[in-house]
Amino acid sequence: MMLSFIARRLAIAIPTIFLVSVFVFFLQKLLPGDPALILAGEERDPETLAFIREKYHLNEPILTQYLYWVSGMLRGDFGISLRTNQPVLELIGEKLPVTIQLAVMAMVIAMIIGIPAGILSAVRKGTAVDYTANIIALSGLSIPNFWLGIMLIMLVSVHLGWLPASGYESPFVDPIRSLETMIMPAFVLGTALAATLMRHTRSAMLGVLRTDYVRTARAKGLQEKVVVLKHAFRNALLPIVTLSALLFGELLAGAVLTEQIFTIPGFGKLIVDAVFTRDYAVVQGVVMCTAVGFILMNLVADVLYFLLNPRMRTAL
Amino acid sequence: MTAAADLPAALSDEQPRAGNRAWKKLRANKSAFVGFLLVVFFVSIAALAPLLPIADPTATDWGAIRKGPSAAHWLGTDELGRDILSRMIWGAQASLLAGVVSVLIAVSVGVPFGLVAGYFGGWIDQVISRATDALLATPFLILAIALAAFLGPSLTNAMIAIGLSAMPIFVRLTRGEVLAVKMEDYVEGAHAIGLSTPTLLARYILPNVFAPILVQATLTIATAIIAEASLSFLGLGQQPPAPSWGSMLNVAKNFMTQAPWMAMWPGIAIFLVVLGFNLLGDGLRDALDPRET
Numbered sequence: 001m002m003l004s005f006i007a008r009r010l011a012i013a014i015p016t017i018f019l020v021s022v023f024v025f026f027l028q029k030l031l032p033g034d035p036a037l038i039l040a041g042e043e044r045d046p047e048t049l050a051f052i053r054e055k056y057h058l059n060e061p062i063l064t065q066y067l068y069w070v071s072g073m074l075r076g077d078f079g080i081s082l083r084t085n086q087p088v089l090e091l092i093g094e095k096l097p098v099t100i101q102l103a104v105m106a107m108v109i110a111m112i113i114g115i116p117a118g119i120l121s122a123v124r125k126g127t128a129v130d131y132t133a134n135i136i137a138l139s140g141l142s143i144p145n146f147w148l149g150i151m152l153i154m155l156v157s158v159h160l161g162w163l164p165a166s167g168y169e170s171p172f173v174d175p176i177r178s179l180e181t182m183i184m185p186a187f188v189l190g191t192a193l194a195a196t197l198m199r200h201t202r203s204a205m206l207g208v209l210r211t212d213y214v215r216t217a218r219a220k221g222l223q224e225k226v227v228v229l230k231h232a233f234r235n236a237l238l239p240i241v242t243l244s245a246l247l248f249g250e251l252l253a254g255a256v257l258t259e260q261i262f263t264i265p266g267f268g269k270l271i272v273d274a275v276f277t278r279d280y281a282v283v284q285g286v287v288m289c290t291a292v293g294f295i296l297m298n299l300v301a302d303v304l305y306f307l308l309n310p311r312m313r314t315a316l
Numbered sequence: 317m318t319a320a321a322d323l324p325a326a327l328s329d330e331q332p333r334a335g336n337r338a339w340k341k342l343r344a345n346k347s348a349f350v351g352f353l354l355v356v357f358f359v360s361i362a363a364l365a366p367l368l369p370i371a372d373p374t375a376t377d378w379g380a381i382r383k384g385p386s387a388a389h390w391l392g393t394d395e396l397g398r399d400i401l402s403r404m405i406w407g408a409q410a411s412l413l414a415g416v417v418s419v420l421i422a423v424s425v426g427v428p429f430g431l432v433a434g435y436f437g438g439w440i441d442q443v444i445s446r447a448t449d450a451l452l453a454t455p456f457l458i459l460a461i462a463l464a465a466f467l468g469p470s471l472t473n474a475m476i477a478i479g480l481s482a483m484p485i486f487v488r489l490t491r492g493e494v495l496a497v498k499m500e501d502y503v504e505g506a507h508a509i510g511l512s513t514p515t516l517l518a519r520y521i522l523p524n525v526f527a528p529i530l531v532q533a534t535l536t537i538a539t540a541i542i543a544e545a546s547l548s549f550l551g552l553g554q555q556p557p558a559p560s561w562g563s564m565l566n567v568a569k570n571f572m573t574q575a576p577w578m579a580m581w582p583g584i585a586i587f588l589v590v591l592g593f594n595l596l597g598d599g600l601r602d603a604l605d606p607r608e609t
Binding site: 019030151274280290294 | 462587598
């Protein structure tokens with residue numbers, strides 16, 4: 001049962017990943033002009049150009065080019081960065097832990113703010129508390145987070161001098177310093193997610209609070225706190241857990257700008273630097289890895305949902 | 317809705333009445349009305365930019381570099397002595413244009429694909445849906461950055477990149493709505509009297525899936541404006557010296573200590589206009605929802 005469910009999900013995930021690879025491959029065909037000239041950079045020497053054409057199979061039909069590219073990727077060869085001469089996959093592996101640290105801290109901040117705010121606003125629906133929480137959430141969604149970052153740097157780093165404005169330190173080298181440099185970026189990234197999380201928690205809670213079993217729990221005289229947290233919230237948690245997987249994409253996209261502002265050497269800064277140095281293999285590698293990561297996260301979320309929710313098993 | 321009985325009426329006077337009711341509900345919803353006013357305000361200043369008595373947004377003045385707000389320059393000047401108010405107003409044009417054009421691209425490509433996938437089903441649906449999944453698997457902004465990188469940095473390319481990145485949302489939304497609508501009696505009826513497929517899609521399906529698309533489009537304009545600001549902030553959108561709020565912030569971040577006002581105004585403007593579209597979108601969703609009374 002479980003296996004056939006996973007097999008069915010995989011049957012959808014694999015063609016999706018195949019299509020992603022087709023899109024990412026064709027990105028490079030959008031480049032105006034001769035790709036060999038672009039890959040050569042400053043170099044205009046005909047021999048170099050011929051070498052590049054040979055190496056990247058640019059003289060072959062497009063389908064063959066794609067097959068070379070995709071079979072390379074399957075072997076873990078995403079190409080070489082033009083800027084650093086490192087294999088793309090190695091470069092991504094170096095930068096990813098930094099972004100994961102940022103993302104995890106941001107997610108924790110988002111949950112600490114978003115989930116209680118969502119519960120409160122659902123329980124107090126239609127009151128001033130609910131309206132205030134909604135207005136704050138909508139504002140959180142409307143503030144460009146890179147601007148919030150700039151404002152925080154001006155206030156916290158420049159005026160108050162409390163936290164460093166930029167830089168990065170690994171938590172394994174100096175945990176305190178690492179926290180100091182990461183807390184502000186994580187807050188900036190976390191607030192946007194907190195808003196989304198709050199809105200979803202609110203609607204999930206509203207749905208659950210209307211159910212019969214919550215009414216029963218109240219009717220048998222349980223304390224409101226117990227009803228809300230034990231009976232309602234536990235059941236509302238399911239859609240919230242699944243949402244977290246979907247927020248992964250939003251986190252990565254937000255990290256691009258956050259890392260840029262706080263000069264954090266992560267995954268997001270990697271793609272932006274690659275764009276400006278026309279390091280196309282890196283851009284393609286980053287997009288490909290992000291998409292595959294997102295698809296796998298969704299797969300995991302689906303399986304979790306299946307495991308956590310007994311009703312799903314009979315629904316299939 | 318009792319579809320069969322309303323069929324003739326639906327074509328004549330039911331539509332304006334529904335529109336009127338939605339407008340009344342929107343007016344009564346305070347936050348949606350605030351959103352509407354914010355949007356109208358920014359659209360008017362963007363449209364009137366050439367007529368307003370303001371300085372040339374690209375005229376430099378070496379005698380007035382990075383001056384704070386004053387009577388001559390209400391919002392101060394930037395690092396080249398240009399008037400920030402005037403750059404803000406012209407920047408509104410770039411931001412709104414980017415928001416609206418990219419959503420138009422997303423809608424005009426995404427909705428037809430969604431209609432076809434939802435209506436015909438089968439292998440066409442499979443192909444379109446898997447391609448949509450593939451595009452949705454890449455985070456919106458990362459896809460837009462990658463597209464803008466390969467297309468080359470300019471405001472037009474940023475709009476194309478944002479539009480294409482936002483498109484899959486509309487494919488999925490339209491497909492889902494069509495799946496629900498095509499089982500309705502009035503569609504079966506239209507089919508039974510022998511209407512051609514294009515006529516059926518245009519006259520019976522599209523009008524009935526229009527409301528959620530309009531709501532999504534309004535909310536996506538908000539996302540697209542932030543995306544344009546983000547791309548311009550990274551240097552992948554509007555190119556200097558033409559003003560846009562994102563590119564103004566990109567420069568402003570280098571003068572945070574000397575000229576903090578340079579970073580204040582564009583951020584506030586982005587916030588207000590995005591808030592406006594978000595409030596309006598939420599309000600439209602409530603107003604157009606026939607289930608709510």
